[in-house]
Amino acid sequence: MDKKTFASKLENxxxxxxxxxxxxxxxxxxAMYHGLASVQVFPVMIxxxxxxxxxxxxxxxxxIDYPHGGFPPEIKKMEILDAxxxxxxxxxVCFTNRNVKDRKWEQVGRELQILREAAGESExxxxxxxxxxxDEEITKLCGYAIxxxxxxxxxxxxxxxxxxxxxxxxxxxxADARDIRLIKSVVGSRMKIxxxxxxxxxxxxxxxxxxxxxxxxxxxxxxxxxEFH
Amino acid sequence: xxxxxMISRCVLSPFGSFYKEDQVRKELIDGYRYGVRSIVVEADQxxxxxxIEKQYGNGYTxxxxxxxxxxxxxxxxxxxxxxxYAISHGIDEVDLGVNIHAFWSNDTETMxxxxxxxxxxxxxxxxxxxxxxLIRNSLENIDRIMDTFIRAGVKVIKTxxxxxxxxxxxxxxxxxxxxxxxxxxEVAGRCRSRETAERMVEAGASYFHLSSWRRMSGIGDDIQFxxxxxxxxxxxxxxxxxxx
Numbered sequence: 001m002d003k004k005t006f007a008s009k010l011e012n013x014x015x016x017x018x019x020x021x022x023x024x025x026x027x028x029x030x031a032m033y034h035g036l037a038s039v040q041v042f043p044v045m046i047x048x049x050x051x052x053x054x055x056x057x058x059x060x061x062x063x064i065d066y067p068h069g070g071f072p073p074e075i076k077k078m079e080i081l082d083a084x085x086x087x088x089x090x091x092x093v094c095f096t097n098r099n100v101k102d103r104k105w106e107q108v109g110r111e112l113q114i115l116r117e118a119a120g121e122s123e124x125x126x127x128x129x130x131x132x133x134x135d136e137e138i139t140k141l142c143g144y145a146i147x148x149x150x151x152x153x154x155x156x157x158x159x160x161x162x163x164x165x166x167x168x169x170x171x172x173x174x175a176d177a178r179d180i181r182l183i184k185s186v187v188g189s190r191m192k193i194x195x196x197x198x199x200x201x202x203x204x205x206x207x208x209x210x211x212x213x214x215x216x217x218x219x220x221x222x223x224x225x226x227e228f229h
Numbered sequence: 230x231x232x233x234x235m236i237s238r239c240v241l242s243p244f245g246s247f248y249k250e251d252q253v254r255k256e257l258i259d260g261y262r263y264g265v266r267s268i269v270v271e272a273d274q275x276x277x278x279x280x281i282e283k284q285y286g287n288g289y290t291x292x293x294x295x296x297x298x299x300x301x302x303x304x305x306x307x308x309x310x311x312x313x314y315a316i317s318h319g320i321d322e323v324d325l326g327v328n329i330h331a332f333w334s335n336d337t338e339t340m341x342x343x344x345x346x347x348x349x350x351x352x353x354x355x356x357x358x359x360x361x362x363l364i365r366n367s368l369e370n371i372d373r374i375m376d377t378f379i380r381a382g383v384k385v386i387k388t389x390x391x392x393x394x395x396x397x398x399x400x401x402x403x404x405x406x407x408x409x410x411x412x413x414x415e416v417a418g419r420c421r422s423r424e425t426a427e428r429m430v431e432a433g434a435s436y437f438h439l440s441s442w443r444r445m446s447g448i449g450d451d452i453q454f455x456x457x458x459x460x461x462x463x464x465x466x467x468x469x470x471x472x473x
Contacts, residue, residue, distance in 0.1 A: 016300065017300035017301055017302045017326075017328075017329050017330045018329050018330070018333055018362060018365050019330060019333060020333050020334050021330070021333075021334035021336075022334075024330075042300065042302025042303075042330070043302060043303055043304045043307070044301075044302050044303070044304055044328055044330060044331070045302070045330065063302065066300070066302065067300075068244060068245075068246065068271055068295075068298070069246065069271075070244055070270075070271020070272055070273050070274065070295070071271070071272050071273065071311075072272055072273045072314075075272065075307070075310060075311065075314065078307065078310060079303065079304075079307050082304060082306055082307060086304075096273060097246035097247075098244075098246060098248055098249070098250070098253075101246075101247060101248070101249050102249055102250045129246050131456060132246050132247045132454065132459060133459060134459045137459075159393060160393070161393070162456045163470055163471065165470055168468075168469040168470050173456070
């Protein structure tokens with residue numbers, strides 16, 4: 001894989017709101033300058049990104065019901081339609097994972113259908129939050145996602161830390177190549193996989209790509225490019 | 230502070246992705262039985278909360294919903310939709326994420342308009358606790374945020390979006406209370422000891438949004454998620470870590 005191809009697999013993330021507008025515009029400029037696929041932003045940032053990215057090939061991925069996924073599906077649908085109107089072309093949707101933990105598969109299927117309908121022809125992605133799911137839950141959720149026509153699954157919101165039992169310090173929940181291999185074994189080529197979760201250096205990026213990830217979401221996309229080898 | 234008082238100052242929120250329904254139910258029911266100050270849920274959990282309120286309502290514990298929480302990155306239109314949803318379901322209060330990105334971009338008026346639109350729509354039908362991001366702002370910025378909130382009609386602030394952003398300091402509470410005594414302060418952000426909570430109450434805090442409300446109130450263990458077994462369960466906090 002060459003650097004240009006690697007760049008096309010990267011999505012530049014803005015996943016905090018306590019950022020200046022230059023952080024958002026810089027994310028857009030970086031994406032345009034380096035040939036990244038897309039920028040991932042909050043709905044309130046879509047219009048400013050759309051102005052900056054007009055005429056470029058960089059797409060805008062809107063964070064929907066982020067980060068907890070607790071809207072009823074009908075309100076998620078509204079948010080997708082609203083984001084579409086403002087200029088988003090990709091929808092990174094936080095799913096109601098509590099329904100997965102409760103094995104409410106009918107509701108899981110129903111929600112996915114509503115999201116698919118709302119996204120229309122645009123790319124629909126759902127956050128799996130693999131850190132909370134067993135292998136069985138990941139497998140089954142991916143199956144429902146394939147059936148509903150979801151385009152891409154994202155491994156994690158990539159926000160959280162866990163308490164390390166030994167050191168008693170908080171460590172980031174990194175993207176896990178093992179989870180990606182599991183997802184790949186289920187989805188094959190029927191859905192894309194986007195890895196996300198503190199992928200700040202090439203080592204982890206290389207690992208997740210080798211495991212089967214098609215894309216990487218990272219706030220350090222440019223650093224990954226610089227370290228690419 | 231006696232346990233009873235601590236419980237009455239607790240705000241609990243069982244809406245993490247790892248909760249199972251029976252665990253959420255238990256948290257809600259116990260919240261009412263013990264008499265916490267409020268129970269705050271996600272929009273899709275509101276029907277369950279209202280059902281449990283009918284059975285266990287105690288005349289004190291309020292029903293709450295998160296709205297634009299925690300980052301405030303939803304558009305105002307969606308926040309209004311959520312406010313409409315909360316009001317139509319009889320929710321008492323909301324935790325409101327504001328457009329802090331606008332504020333940080335020196336566009337305080339956009340943050341003001343986002344906030345005022347929701348406050349005006351609620352028109353007193355919802356108690357609105359707006360997230361003030363104290364932990365991430367200088368004292369000068371805190372003054373600007375507080376002035377904007379007051380201008381918009383906010384009477385309650387929630388100090389922080391949550392634990393990921395760091396530990397709330399007593400000094401922050403003291404500053405806000407000394408300069409804005411008319412504002413109620415709900416603390417959120419890693420208040421993990423009873424001693425700290427007591428100092429914060431002395432400094433002017435009213436309520437505490439806590440994941441560890443049982444431990445802090447001296448009534449038991451709280452739900453934590455084990456990332457190895459991928460199961461959430463009640464776990465004891467001892468020696469700086471949680472154990473089953």
